[in-house]
Amino acid sequence: MTSAPPTFTPENIPTQQRRKGGEIRAVCLDIDDTLIDYTTSARCALSLLVGDDGAWSVWQEITEEYAAKVIAGELAYEIMHRERTKAFFASRGERLDDAEAAGREHRRKELLDQQWQLFSDALPCLDWLRGSGYKLAAVTNASGRHQRAKLAMLNLAEYFDHVLIAGELGTGKPDPVIFHTACFMMGVEPAETAHVGDRLDADAIGARDAGLRGVWLDRAGCAPDAPPEGITAITSLADLPELLVCDLSLSVPRPR
Structure with missing residues (x-):
């Protein structure tokens, strides 16, 4: 150091x-x-996933909603990630089953791991x-x-x-x-x-x-x-x- x-x-x-x-x-x-720099990293990953940088504010709102459920003990984190992804794409008019939502969340995390920066x-x-x-x-x-x-x-x-x-x-x-x-x-x-x-x-x-x-x-x-x-x-x-x-x-x- x-x-x-x-x-x-x-x-x-x-x-x-x-x-x-x-x-x-x-x-x-x-x-x-x-x-x-979570916001820049996560926003870039989401944009790469959906091809739309304007989706970030909706993603943030849905994330806050589902994170609150986790902290309140109403939802496990692993389930939250999938359910948040389903809710996000539902807001865009796309209904995902559990498997498809899990797959897209996995892809988002892959992209996110490539974007992290201090x-x-x-x-x-x-x-x-x-x-x-x-x-x-x-x-x-x-x-x-x-x-x-x-x-x-x-x-x-x-x-x-x-x-x-x-x-x-x-x-x-x-x-x-x-x-x-x-x-x-x-x-x-x-x-x-x-x-x-x-x-x-x-x-x-x-x-x-x-x-x-x-x-x-x-x-x-x-x-x-x-x-x-x-x-x-x-x-x-x-x-x-x-x-x-x-x-x-x-x-x-x-x-x-």
Whole structure:
């Protein structure tokens, strides 16, 4: 792991500005659209499958609907993938039987595996976090087997002390259970932990309400001038080291 740290080195920060008493000891990170450019990769794969880039918004809506059923325990992930595909093609006027839906989903995943790409700031940030001694956990709402294979394929698994996946745990973000489980596994208190993710509601607010430091990775730069109380917004993972070293030590979130 030799990537240069993003934008600055801790040595450049005056001693009085560094972490006070190791207040932040651990960092949880979302995976999709935080470390991995999931949207670009998945949109490209779907476009190749159906020959229509305009289908992405419908796919997203249907995916949100079926993912919620999985997190609620109403549907197994393997079944969800097939049923989501059937619902998506039904919205396009095409009725698929189980075998055809499974075949198209398999083809979509094959295309997706060829498209995965990391954000350019992901590895430098992870290298810095590991080199600085933070405990790290991946906290994701995706399915277990699929997500673990993706982490291995992109050589991300080695960075994390623990990987918590909603499909395996039986609950997902923003439920406090998944955040508290991550803290327990890392041996830290919620107030000693920052969680970083691209979803304001599920990631940043969910973490804040569980007593962690909620950090919203707003890559699109659409955060208001004043984010919700207790939430810090950044536009790049390159901003995270300075935030952890200088800013997050200044305030403790209020458990809700």
